[in-house]
Amino acid sequence: MPSRREPAELPVIRVLVADDEAMIRAGVRAVLATDPAIDVVAEAADGRDAVELVRRHRPQVAVLDVRMPVMGGIEAAEEIRRTVPETGVVMLTTFGEDDYILRALGGGAAGFLIKSGEPEELIAGVRAVAEGAAYLSPKVAARVVAHLAAGGAGAAAGRRGAARERVAALTAREREVLAFLGGGLSNGQIARRLHVVEGTVKAHVSSILARLGVDNRAAAAVVAHEAGVVTPPPPEPKREA
Secondary structure, eight states: OOOTTOGGGSOOEEEEEEOSOHHHHHHHHHHHTTSTTEEEEEEESSHHHHHHHHHHHOOSEEEEESSOSSSOHHHHHHHHHHHOTTSEEEEEEOTTOHHHHHHHHHHTOOEEEETTSOHHHHHHHHHHHHTTOOEEOHHHHHHHHHHHTTTOHHHHHHHHHHHHHHHHTSOHHHHHHHHHHHTTOOHHHHHHHHTSOHHHHHHHHHHHHHHHTOSSHHHHHHHHHHHTOOOOOOOOOOOOO
């Protein structure tokens, strides 16, 4: 009789990794390999190859460096979201690339991670995006909000005030869902926290995006961070070795 912990029974998340530096790709692969439910199925050294490999392998998640030759990560993300919309995109960035992060928000990327961040954040980001959630690492969220507020104290206060006004226009339940969304929770996780069915959460998320005037969950998460209404996710349960 096969063991209940047989690897084949684990739900595997198929991932593509794209970075023009072989050492970075190796590091990302090594980190993801520590999670038995994640399988790196392809690697690319430039954006164009990344798009072609996504079309060929159909991974659940593509992890893309922002800066790559031939086709940059943002352009690759836009093309992936246009041609293979079922593949979620996680962008790898470094400090000082705030403009790229803001551009990627409009391109449909759902996750943003700092290369120098903790390995656990990479796994958490891949898992969240695979489940249909948005994931902003705490450092990325802080950088985005700081960048948006760079116009000075008055502009920063104005943006925070505007974000709070937009959030205040939501229903009480929508504000609760937005807070969880900003914390990187998937629809299923939010449903379990609120003790409702997942379809109800999906309806709330659609309404939130429309009311906030944003195109995707990651952009809504930025609004949640600006408004200061983020609810952190629960700790991940420890997996047996």
